[in-house]
Amino acid sequence: MTTLSHGPSGSPGSHSSEEGDLVAGPAAPPPPGVRVRDLVVVYKTPLGELPALGGVGLTVDPGTITGIVGESGSGKSTLALSLLNAVQPPGRIASGSVEIDGLGDVVRLDGDPLRRARGRHLGYVFQAAQNSLNPLKTIGKQLLDLGRSHGVADLAALVRDAKDLLGRMGLDGARVLDSHQHELSGGMRQRVGIMLALVLNARLVILDEPTTALDMITQATILRIIREIHKERGLTTLMITHDMGVAAEVTDHLAVMYGGQVVEHGRTTEVLGSPAHPYTQGLIRAIPRLSGDITKASALPGRPPTLGTLPKQGCVFQERCPVRMDVCATVAPPPVTTHGRTVACHATAAAPPLDGRKEQP
Template identity: 85%
Template sequence: MTMNATRLLRRSRAEAASSGSPSGAAAGAHRPDPGPPPGVRVRDLTVVYKTPLGELPAVGGVSLTIAPGTITGIVGESGSGKSTLALSLLNAVQPPGRIAGGSVEVDGLGDVLRLGGDELRHARGRHLGYVFQAAQNSLNPLKTVGKQVLDLGRSHGVDDLPALVRDARGLLERMGLDGARVLDSHQHELSGGMRQRVGIMLALVLNARLAILDEPTTALDMITQATILRIVREVHKERGLTTLMITHDIGVAAEVTDRLAVMYGGRVVEHGPTMDVLGAPAHPYTQGLIRAIPRLSGDPTQARALPGRPPTLGTLPARGCVFRERCPLRMEVCETTEPPRVAVEEKTVACHAVAARREEHA
């Protein structure tokens, strides 16, 4: 850490000691109350990527509502559009991709897709916190964690930098780390689980109200994974956040989320309360994902892999149902018509077969 950063860290320790409070107790004290957790409303979001075949949709007309104060999970195979959707919430899709249509309304911010320049930069961090899939990608290998906290504070115009460092240290200690040591460390001096927790700290230290976690447990051992999931739940509750978690692991989603959206081919095919989606899946893709989970007990042959392969940008059908090539319930209408959204109790399901069954029982 630079001499300036070291002085600020020492000052934050001294202030915490003189106040008789633990280092994390004053978290957020130098900033006004950020208010209640925001709701998010994604409407008809379309994201395309420029390819030799033209612009192809990675996210196609997605609509999704995230209730304030909830943890919503997005699951699906690799290439289903999960991370692209998450980046769209920050208006951070990079070329050759672009957001071609739709809106992302966040309470207190308005339509994020209409923000630009300094307004968008300040929204990221102050309102929207993002934890990247590979934690090391969010860390500068040439700077200590403490120096990066200071850089973050300066870029967002934080006046009380010692208090910001104190907040960072308190968050790290809340997550079971030696805050002072981590702030003095470079990326290569930290384990994968420690870097993941540093990523969570950097996403939250400016009191962001919407936390977006992209595969927060990827490549971590089971014990570290369980620790990260516990931290996610506790920080979400204690800080009063709205949280979106991207994952390919249904077990992770079942552990922490309140609601679950299942994506395939850039579409949301099923969405509802997590226990309803996992306990009584209605879409054949959701059923296939759950059927493919290996069992720790009983007959291991009960696990069945989904047939075929997930589509790529170049193989996504231009019309009809994107799942039809792998679907056991395929119907003639699936070839030409986009599936309607059907209400099944508290869930919405985009499937012609489900819609046909609903009509039969109406």
């Protein structure tokens, strides 16, 4: 289980009191915190039920923008779906809880309350927004469908809010609402996705690979918009990505996932500046960069585990770990939190490499 003791103060874009023009309304609730406890999600396979999430703990402070970074098979998308209680068969949430302020334990919600929570409380921006839009209907029609399905009384106000949001993101709102998805570029569709996630005033927003398949310059634009909207509307934002750079650019907190576990979690600048888990260290070394000595970039040996190749016991990273110890083969390292940084590693716990880093006041 992961716990975080630090508050949101000092993290950029985390103050709900600094909302700009797009305040959700006079009675806008504060951004919610999220507490995931011992979450186990299993998938049914020919080899039996295998865990995609093996007891994940993650505390997301209200008002933060947190990146969840991992490679394929790390469980990051499963975690994101769990926050909506939307894990589909052959997967299921086997145990654990997902507490969201104002909603309670999402794992226990179902039927109508769950459907209402999605959209009203939780906004989800899907990967490749073109796949989540209906190709036969204009964006405006889809917006009205969304409003009706959530019982919005004042549809005119909804359309007005949608136009404001689109305008805020640099688009001609009226024109976009009149368009079909094929008439919009990738970057425009992604902004439509963000609009649809926010228009019902969700306070917790989950973005799943929001910039995959976008060009570099479009990506930079979308990332800037995500950061600004997060700040202006006082949201709690979670961003799922495989791209460390994308997470680094936008987030104030970073959770690194590997083999169905959160192996490291802390402030983004600290996780990047002094990574503590050997996987995080390897991942950062494996990023080719524009400055510095390019020959220092080095590959992380081995490959990420799949459901079938996860070690049966011990640490999920043991097979690729350069500082593996005997205990790693048998005992899963428990997450340990010091100075707002959570790390699940026996070697780090034995000799914290955080020494060189400046102590937080």
